[in-house]
Amino acid sequence: MTAAIATSGLVKTFGATRALDGLDLTVNAGEVHGFLGPNGAGKSTTIRILLGILRADAGSVTVLGGDPWADAVALHRRIAYVPGDVELWPNLTGGEAIDLLGSLRGGLNRRRRDELIERFDLDPSKKGRTYSKGNRQKVAIVAALASDAELLLLDEPTAGLDPLMEVVFQEVIREVKAAGRTVLLSSHILAQVEKLADRISIIRQGRIVQSGTLAEMRHLTRTTVEADTATPVTGLDRLPGVHDAEVSGTRVRFAVDGAHLDGAIKHLTAFGIRALTSHPPTLEELMLRHYGDDLAAGNGTAAARR
Amino acid sequence: MTATATPALGRTAGPAAGNALAGTGRLVRFALRRDRVRIPVWLAALTLGSVWPAAAFPELYPTEAARRTAMATMNSPAGLAFTGPQRYLSDYHYGSMVSHQLLGFVVVFVGIMSVLLVTRHTRAEEETGRAELVRAAPVGRHAQLAAALILAVAVNAALAILLALGMGALGLEGTTWQGSLLYGAAHAATGVTFAGVAAVTVQLTAHSRGASGMGFAVVGAAYLVRAAGDSADSALSWASPIGWAQQTFPYLDDRWWPLLLNLAAAAVLAAAGFALSLRRDLGAGLRAARRGRPAASRLLATPLGFALRLHRGMLIGFAVGALLLGASYGPFLGDIEEMFRDIQVLQDALAALGGATVIDSFIAMVTTIFTLVATVHVVITALRPRSEETAGRAEPVLATGLSRTRWLASHLAVALAGGPVMLLLSGLALAATGAPTVAETGLFGKAVAAAAVHIPALWVTAGLAVALVGWLPRATVLAWLFVGYVGVTGYLGMLLRLPSWATALSPFSHVPRLPVEDFTWTPLLALTAIAAALIALGLYGFRRRDLETK
Numbered sequence: 001m002t003a004a005i006a007t008s009g010l011v012k013t014f015g016a017t018r019a020l021d022g023l024d025l026t027v028n029a030g031e032v033h034g035f036l037g038p039n040g041a042g043k044s045t046t047i048r049i050l051l052g053i054l055r056a057d058a059g060s061v062t063v064l065g066g067d068p069w070a071d072a073v074a075l076h077r078r079i080a081y082v083p084g085d086v087e088l089w090p091n092l093t094g095g096e097a098i099d100l101l102g103s104l105r106g107g108l109n110r111r112r113r114d115e116l117i118e119r120f121d122l123d124p125s126k127k128g129r130t131y132s133k134g135n136r137q138k139v140a141i142v143a144a145l146a147s148d149a150e151l152l153l154l155d156e157p158t159a160g161l162d163p164l165m166e167v168v169f170q171e172v173i174r175e176v177k178a179a180g181r182t183v184l185l186s187s188h189i190l191a192q193v194e195k196l197a198d199r200i201s202i203i204r205q206g207r208i209v210q211s212g213t214l215a216e217m218r219h220l221t222r223t224t225v226e227a228d229t230a231t232p233v234t235g236l237d238r239l240p241g242v243h244d245a246e247v248s249g250t251r252v253r254f255a256v257d258g259a260h261l262d263g264a265i266k267h268l269t270a271f272g273i274r275a276l277t278s279h280p281p282t283l284e285e286l287m288l289r290h291y292g293d294d295l296a297a298g299n300g301t302a303a304a305r306r
Numbered sequence: 307m308t309a310t311a312t313p314a315l316g317r318t319a320g321p322a323a324g325n326a327l328a329g330t331g332r333l334v335r336f337a338l339r340r341d342r343v344r345i346p347v348w349l350a351a352l353t354l355g356s357v358w359p360a361a362a363f364p365e366l367y368p369t370e371a372a373r374r375t376a377m378a379t380m381n382s383p384a385g386l387a388f389t390g391p392q393r394y395l396s397d398y399h400y401g402s403m404v405s406h407q408l409l410g411f412v413v414v415f416v417g418i419m420s421v422l423l424v425t426r427h428t429r430a431e432e433e434t435g436r437a438e439l440v441r442a443a444p445v446g447r448h449a450q451l452a453a454a455l456i457l458a459v460a461v462n463a464a465l466a467i468l469l470a471l472g473m474g475a476l477g478l479e480g481t482t483w484q485g486s487l488l489y490g491a492a493h494a495a496t497g498v499t500f501a502g503v504a505a506v507t508v509q510l511t512a513h514s515r516g517a518s519g520m521g522f523a524v525v526g527a528a529y530l531v532r533a534a535g536d537s538a539d540s541a542l543s544w545a546s547p548i549g550w551a552q553q554t555f556p557y558l559d560d561r562w563w564p565l566l567l568n569l570a571a572a573a574v575l576a577a578a579g580f581a582l583s584l585r586r587d588l589g590a591g592l593r594a595a596r597r598g599r600p601a602a603s604r605l606l607a608t609p610l611g612f613a614l615r616l617h618r619g620m621l622i623g624f625a626v627g628a629l630l631l632g633a634s635y636g637p638f639l640g641d642i643e644e645m646f647r648d649i650q651v652l653q654d655a656l657a658a659l660g661g662a663t664v665i666d667s668f669i670a671m672v673t674t675i676f677t678l679v680a681t682v683h684v685v686i687t688a689l690r691p692r693s694e695e696t697a698g699r700a701e702p703v704l705a706t707g708l709s710r711t712r713w714l715a716s717h718l719a720v721a722l723a724g725g726p727v728m729l730l731l732s733g734l735a736l737a738a739t740g741a742p743t744v745a746e747t748g749l750f751g752k753a754v755a756a757a758a759v760h761i762p763a764l765w766v767t768a769g770l771a772v773a774l775v776g777w778l779p780r781a782t783v784l785a786w787l788f789v790g791y792v793g794v795t796g797y798l799g800m801l802l803r804l805p806s807w808a809t810a811l812s813p814f815s816h817v818p819r820l821p822v823e824d825f826t827w828t829p830l831l832a833l834t835a836i837a838a839a840l841i842a843l844g845l846y847g848f849r850r851r852d853l854e855t856k
Contacts (some may be wrong), residue, residue, distance in 0.1 A: 044855070053706050073709040081705040085856055087698040089616065090513060091599070092606075099602030100612055105706035124600040129512060140702065153705075294819045 002142055004151055005028040005050060005183040009059035010205040019045040021206035027184055027199075031118040034197030035186040042206040043086060047155050050141050050184075051081060064151055077106045080144035084156040084186075086136040088128030094139040095124025096194075113146035119168050133160040145172055152176065152183045158192060170195055192276065210286070217286055222255040223278050224285075225264065230272030239264055251273075292297070329445035332454035334460075338426050345461055348419045351790070352493075353466055355797025356412045356473035359798055360404045369553070373398050374625060379847030380406070383537035383638050384668050388797075390532075390552040392539045399480030409556070410490060411797060414529055414549050415790075416465065416493050417500035420458050421521030424504035429456035430514035433588045441566040448580055451505060455576055458501035465497065466490035485557035492551040495568035499547040500525055502575030509582035510589035519623060526627070530634050537638060547571060609708055609826065613716035616694075617687055617724070624683045624728050631679060632732035635672045636739025642668055643744055665746055669736070670819040677763070678731035681792055684725035684764050685785045688771035691717045692782050693802045698856040714848050718772055718841065726763040756820040762833035763813035768794070769840025776847025779854060809829060 005027035012020040020042045027033040037043050048054040050063050052072035061068060066075050066121075089095050095117075114210025118123055120138045131139065137160045144152060158166050173196050176183060187193050193200060194214065201211040210217060223245065227233075234250045236245040241260025246253045256264045338345070367373045375399040379385055387393055394406035428451055431437040437450060442802040469490035474483050500521065507520040528546040535543030536552075543549035553564040586592050605611035614621075642664055691714050694700045702709055737753035778784070795809045809815035813836070816829040 048853075048855060053701060053855065055850075055852055072704075073707055076705055077707040079705070081608075081702065083698070083701055085698060086702070087856070089699060092615070093600060096598065096602040096606055099607055101702055101706055103602070103607035104609070104612075104703060106706040111339060124599045127598055130595045143702075203641075205475075267702045275545035 002029045003027065003062070005033075005047070005063050005184060007049075007059060007061040009300040010046070010049065010056050010061060011058040012042075012049060012054060012056050019043075019150045019206055020049070020056070023203070023206060024125060024208055025203075026211070027182060028182050029182050030177075031198040032173065032183040032185060032196050034193035034199060034200040035184055035203065036188065036190070036193055036205035037102045037186075038188060043203060044155055045206075046203070047153050047184070047186060050153060050231070051076070052080065079300070080105070080147045080149035080151045080152050081294075082137075082140045082152075082157040084159060086133075088131065088139060090127065090129035090134055092128050093125050094128065096126065097128060097139055098146065098278070100144060101140075105147055105149070108143070108146045109148060113142065116142045116146055116172070116228055119172070120165060121130070128306060129300045134162060137161060138165070141169065145176065150181055152181060153216055154183060154185045155223045156186075156187055156189075158189065166192065204233075216279075221278055222285070223261055224253070224255050224302055225261075225268075225276070225278045226253045227273055227277075228252075228275040229268065230274060231272050233268065236264075236265070239267055311729050317484045321357035326446040326448040327452055328449060329443065330452045330456070330799040333440070333449055337345060337453055337457045341368070341423075341457075343425075343428075349465055351466055352412060352415060352419065353468045353472050355790075355794060356408055356469055356493075357476060358804050359408060360400075360473065360478065363400050363403055367400075368402070373403070376403070380638060383641050387533040387537040387635075387638065388671070389536070391536050391543060391549075391555075393555060394558060395515040397558060399479040399557070400481070401480035401485055402555070404478065404481070405485075405489060405552075405556045405558065409489070410529070410532060410548055410552055411498045413493055413551055415526055416462070416497040417528070417548075418523035420462065420497040420501040420520055420603045421504040421525065422631055424501050424520040425508055425514050425521065427457060428505075429508035429511075433512065433514050435589070437588060440668075448583070450578060450836045451539060451583060454746045455501055455505060458504075459498055462494035462497035462501070466494035469493055471664070481557050482560075482648075487562050488554055488560050488562060489556040491562070491565060492556060495565040495572075496547050496551040497757060498572045499568045499575070500528075502572035502579070503736065505576045505579030509579055509586060512589065512595070516619070519620075520755065523627065526631075530631070534634065535806070538641075558638075570590045590705075591660065609712050609716040611824065612703075613720050616690065617717075617720045620683065620686060621720075621724055622723070623730055624679070628676065628679055628731040630674075631676060632735025633739045635668075635675075636736045636741075637743060637779075638739035639665055639668065639749075640743030643746075644835055663746075665744060665749075666752065666821045667750055671751075673729075673733065673760065673819075674734060674799075674814070676729055676736075676757060677760045678789075678793050678796060679732065680725040680729040680764055681759075681767050681789055681814075683728050684721050684768045684787055685771050687724055688718060688768045689775065689782050689785060692775045692779055701853060701855055704853060709775050710849050710853075711845050714772065714775070714845060718768060718845075721768040721771070722765055725768065726761045727762060729757045730754060742795050746818075752821045755825070757824065759817050759820050759830060760814060762830045762837060763817050765837035766833050766840065767812040769837040769844065772844030773840045773847065775842070776844035776849075776851070779851070 002024050005025060007025045009021055010020050010023040010025075011018070012047070020061060023042065023046060025035075025046065035043055045054065049056050049061060050068055052075070055069050063075055064078055068075055088094070092100070097306075098113060098117075099108070099257040102113065120142060121265050122135060122138045122142060126135075128136070137157065141157055144154070158169050161169060170192070173185070175181060177196075184192060184267055185196060197214070199211070199213050200217065203209070229250050229252060233247055236242050236247070236252070239260070240263070241257035242264055243255045245256075252268075254264070367376055377395050380389055381392065381395055385557075390406045390410045394402045398406075410767075431450065433439070440450065441447075469491060470486045472480060473486040473489055502522045504517065504526045506522070508517040510513070511517050528548045532543045532546040532549035532552065535541070535546065535549060543553070547568055550564040550567045554561055573614075583591065603611075606615050629774065700713070733753040733756060734750070737750040741749050741775065742755075742778060767788070770788060771782070774782045774785055792812045792814055795804060795812045796814055798804060799809055799815070813833050816833065818824065818826050818829065
């Protein structure tokens, strides 16, 4: 598979702030790539470098085989972008803004534009300043998705959308993916990425701390197990890979590393399992593992309870 | 709708007068904190802008004879239009000269400052959505406007004290401390009136740009009304807040009561502002936004068409203003010819200038004013890309197939063409309204040529603004300092003989002042070359820097 986006050792500083600190990101052509991280981790900075709106201080970056800074204009014809915070021109209507952005990119698919306006339930004849945040977001989404761009850079695109519109958005992204286009989807809405992404990169403090498919990551992380047993469970602490064990009477709850799940369950059976629930780690937990260590010091129980 | 229900709830909730102003004091302190650089800069610039030229008077008019000549020059419709009421001329010592020549001019900038201050802390806050955050705190409905007005009053009061101290310390012959106090107070009272004007304009439109634009238009109209009134020594001067300030005659009669008119007008306007604010929702104008076209026209979808669309309102507004400005001076042309015929000193002075006629020198003089208006338009237009950038609206556009250079150049094209159009419109309006009043033929040619020679200097201004956008985007306010410098040197240059080093940096000082002076190509070509270099520099700089994002 060829890479639609490849960065290596990307560094970007704003004064004393090091927004990107050696970022290595690879997005394969044709995949929906989830780009996860908390606020201020460097997601938007990365996307803006991919667009050539910002220039990296160090490192290399290739987008669709080109240099986003030097070949910005040529690449932009093949890229569609939805910013996280959409600002519209107060005296232009939403429909005008969509057409403007589309035609500046080099034309947009008229039928698809009208269809998307319909599906997103957008009124295109209202002036920019009268739209709510969610509706401004829709304008940018329609403008981006009505194009035939090969690569979609979506920076928290559904912030402000209601749940119904979120469902429409997910449908549309699946269609985009089926058409073989590449999507970089940044978000801190975990469920959304989980549903759409083929692969995920987690960014923290300007670095990618983990990258892979959801399955791969789950393997690396812990499963939470809750059980009700006939007799109180003992000896959990001595088992390898078991964390945060809490035993109260016959109820037990613990987290276990993927590799040691088998051993832990075998241990439980000795105490007579009456009820057992286990759930795989959610992305939230994946992230908490990576951002949780500063939290853990002051707020360890909160992190563990999840 | 909930939006309309909320104020109704507020009203039924009880005695709102106290509550409506809750938090005002805190907001004033907050505004002072935000403007801790801006306000001192304004105060320093205005104080210096008044005291510095005043300090030069003894050198410019060292003898009684020189003052008498100055008085004779001023005693004409044109001279009075540019300065103030004729009464000042009855005893033309340094004190009355300062009041006559500087007060009406500096007060325009005091008005601009006051309008900007009020707009910045009211409508601009609403437009960006910050006002909503503040209003969600226990802050009264009227607190933000009240705080802005208190701030404006405080800043103007500080200006009054600084001017009084400055003039008092200068101790020019003919000045007194009492006169200096009044001189300062006249500036402040007028500033407060224009703060009241802004309290109304910020209610009318949802855009801070529109609100300050309307405020500036009122300041400009006030100046034009007093100019027309003073030139004919008519009661029309009393229709202008600037006229009221000048009717105090500091250092001559020292009468304070006309300032009561300023303060009364300010109080009425402020009350109107508060009342109007109750008739609208937060963030909205008085008129509900209309619907527009659901799809873009073919023109809008091109970079230049897009730029034109964004500048459309300003282009129309300035074009109307430029026409009115030109038309307001034209009707004087006939009177001027008449008046000046009898003034021998002036005839001699004009003869020394190579036989120019009074009309010619008047055309050259008013063209300088027209140029200033065009310069303001050029800077507003050329800096628009920067405000698009900081508002976060440039980013999605530059993420399309539109290159940075083309985007910036589209706005620049509007600036390069728009400024000259404004200038020529003023010139044409001057000629059209002046032609019936004078015998002279060829007025159109003269007025248009006088305007046209300034075009390369306008281009330099545009180039400077674009160079700032490209290289020093955070310092684009320097372009406005440049406008201030061009304005002060251009305007004062007509009244005083400024040393050439003081004006050399203004591109307009190198333009041949047609029709008084002869046409020469050299400075125009040099200015065009400088403009081209600045533009190339700006476009290059913008291509290589980071875009500022939200």
